[in-house]
Amino acid sequence: MKKFIISSLLISIIAILAACTDQSNGSNAEKDETSNSEGTVSEVVQVKTENFDGKKINEFNLTAQEAEWELSSDKTITAWTYNGTVPGEQIRVKQGEVVKVNLTNELEEPVSIHWHGIPVPNTQDGIPGVTQDAVLPGETYTYEFIANDPGTYWYHSHQNGVEQLDKGLYGTIIVESEDDADVDRDYTLVLDEWESGSHEENDMNMDGMDHGDMGDMDSMEDMEHNGMDMESSDMSDMMAHDMSSYDIFTINGKTYENNEPLFVKEGETVKLRFVNAGYMAHQIHIPVDYKVTHVDGQKVNNPQIIAGSVIEVAPGERVDVEFVADGSGDFTIDCHGEMEAAQDMKMDIVYEDGNGQKAEHFLTPDIVDITKLGEKTESQFNLNDNFDVEYEMELNTAMSSEEEMGMVWTINGATYPDVPPIEVDKGDKVKVTLTNNSMDKADHPMHLHGHFFQILSKNGEELQGSPIIKDTLNVKYGETYEVAFVADNPGNWLFHCHDLHHASSGMVTTVEYNNFEPFYTDTGRVDNQPE
Missing domain, CATH: 2.60.40.420 (Cupredoxins -  blue copper proteins)
Incomplete structure (x- = not known):
């Protein structure tokens, strides 16, 4: 009888302990889980952590x-x-x-x-x-x-x-x-443009633009209802941000006359890393045979030889090219552009052991299409994939209706912070369709923070060459791109135009992870201006 009572007591104690353990585990789990609107439990995601142990x-x-x-x-x-x-x-x-x-x-x-x-x-x-x-x-x-x-x-x-x-x-x-x-010479060339200060009228026009209430589209609607053609060239010119004030173009902070040449020797493999830190796309002519090996730092699969064509580098973009110095003579890399300042954006390539002779500089109308680089190979995404999140992003313009009417740049008809975010769960496969209907016919180099994306298609045509992986993509007027990325880096991230005139006037959205545990709290000490 005593054995039975003791056994019963032990079983009861074990059951109570088990129940307590379950309750304890459940309590801890609540710290890492949250219920969504459908009542299902989702894991709280935290910012990516990194282990520095043993690393230089x-x-x-x-x-x-x-x-x-x-x-x-x-x-x-x-x-x-x-x-x-x-x-x-x-x-x-x-x-x-x-x-x-x-x-x-x-x-x-x-x-x-x-x-x-x-x-x-x-x-x-x-x-x-x-x-x-x-x-x-x-x-x-x-x-x-x-x-x-x-x-x-x-x-x-x-x-x-x-x-x-x-x-x-x-x-x-x-x-x-x-x-x-494997590279013998490695040069970085940073492209930029500057204002000499002689365009005060343009500065006054920019100062008059209202950035306070970017979400008000009444003025745009009034103009359309009154029969004004928003697609006309005159209207586009009126709306466009006047870039003529940028009348000095530089490479590495210097105009052509102030830059030292880049030296090479015959037989060397030379890498040129182009970075655009400005707000204008620049067409750079390299008058020798070369390969585009990387875009935005990411490899092009088996890149083809390009015979002296022009590469375009948009704001925020990077393009790496490589060529073999064949000893045919010194040459000049230059910018092809209509603005007078373009003549200052050039750089000489000089053979250290050469005779000073300069190779002929052939003019070319050919511009490299990054969506047609290299050879097809296995890639992370294709157009037939099932995506967890699909987001349409229309890039456009509108007129503010405040006391001083000015132009704003919009995503889906709204301006930041009123643009609906791209909401994702960790691990989601995300497809974004970017279409430029911008009434000022401006380029929009769209930059995604925290992730690389793969270009799936351009104007409805699937890419047939190398997978092209980027973080900044220049979407020209009338173009549509489909891009895809994996939501693998939890946080709150910007997705914005890198002509920062456009970003500061509204062309910004965010990628926001569901159930993300915030780590930042605005202290109120600083006038934070994220663009």
């Missing part, structure tokens, strides 16, 4: 500071710089190493650093008001991440970027792969 840490100190900078022999400006130069100090590391950057702000305005193209953890993205407070004058802020993805990238302030980039607050970051050991 490369530490850099960048100081945001004013510096007198000579663009040309007759034009010196007060630039905003990282470490006193334009572009700022180049950061160069090997794949898999840690990048640690201490940013000290000696300017009179808050700043930040965004690592353009690198899928860093959301905490490191450098977006004031979204992932951090901008760094106040006199303060220091540290960024730290693993450079997992080799390629050509750049860094720049994302605080009031339309002005801070214009003043020179950017630099380049190169993540080397084992393939880079």
